[in-house]
Amino acid sequence: xxxxxxxxxxxSVQEGDNSIINCAYSNSAxxxxxxxxxxxxxxxQFIIDIRxxxxxxxxxxVTVLLNKTVKHLSLQxxxxxxxxxxxxxxxxxxxxxxxxxxxxxxxLLVSP
Amino acid sequence: EAGVTQFPxxxxxxxxxxxxxxxxxxxxxxxxxxxxxxxGKEIKFLLHFVKESKQDESGMPNNRFLxxxxxxxxxxxxxxxxxxxxxxxxxxxxRPSGSGGAPNEQFxxxxxxxxVL
Numbered sequence: 476x477x478x479x480x481x482x483x484x485x486x487s488v489q490e491g492d493n494s495i496i497n498c499a500y501s502n503s504a505x506x507x508x509x510x511x512x513x514x515x516x517x518x519x520q521f522i523i524d525i526r527x528x529x530x531x532x533x534x535x536x537v538t539v540l541l542n543k544t545v546k547h548l549s550l551q552x553x554x555x556x557x558x559x560x561x562x563x564x565x566x567x568x569x570x571x572x573x574x575x576x577x578x579x580x581x582x583l584l585v586s587p
Numbered sequence: 588e589a590g591v592t593q594f595p596x597x598x599x600x601x602x603x604x605x606x607x608x609x610x611x612x613x614x615x616x617x618x619x620x621x622x623x624x625x626x627g628k629e630i631k632f633l634l635h636f637v638k639e640s641k642q643d644e645s646g647m648p649n650n651r652f653l654x655x656x657x658x659x660x661x662x663x664x665x666x667x668x669x670x671x672x673x674x675x676x677x678x679x680x681x682r683p684s685g686s687g688g689a690p691n692e693q694f695x696x697x698x699x700x701x702x703v704l
Contacts, residue, residue: 507691511695516697517695517697518591518678518680518696518697518698519630519678519680519695520695521692521693524691524692564629564630566691568691573618573620573635573642573643573682574620574632574643574646575622575632575691576632577622577629577630578629579628579629580629
């Protein structure tokens with residue numbers, strides 16, 4: 476995939492474990508923070524987003540936490556499955572504008 | 588429902604040549620975005636169309652890049668002349684207008700891998 480040559484931080488977990496992927500952002504004016512998942516050979520796929528006035532949002536097996544004090548975003552995946560293996564990107568959306576500003580990504584490897 | 592498609596999936600050209608990438612968004616999606624990931628770096632925004640109009644082209648790196656969306660359906664991104672640093676993966680994404688669905692869910696295509704030799 477296109478990650479060849481891209482030195483990504485990697486998180487390795489066992490199937491069934493909970494995973495936590497972290498991200499630091501830079502723009503305090505961003506109104507939304509988003510997590511995307513990219514599997515090999517595919518484009519990024521939306522997972523979940525959180526508005527800047529919230530600190531937690533839950534989805535199906537995923538939870539996003541936002542700490543605006545330290546500009547930190549995390550994605551928690553419960554009961555991680557081999558199908559969760561992918562590169563995960565956090566992204567910011569600047570207030571009023573639709574473009575996404577992506578972070579560098581974290582590779583999640585799930586062992587059966 | 589068909590997703591976002593991009594053509595070609597791979598392109599290898601020599602420095603100085605021209606390449607045109609095509610994106611077909613999901614039918615009915617007014618918003619169309621181009622992004623790219625240059626090797627070793629993060630995915631970066633290039634531009635955003637609303638129908639046939641350029642809403643935001645602040646990410647276009649220089650005037651060697653030309654994006655069009657005539658008729659407000661498919662879009663093309665032309666690089667002329669290509670330089671070595673243009674190598675990377677070019678993604679297209681689309682999103683419907685209106686309040687339906689998640690406001691930040693952009694539907695991405697599989698990307699075009701461009702290699703400039």
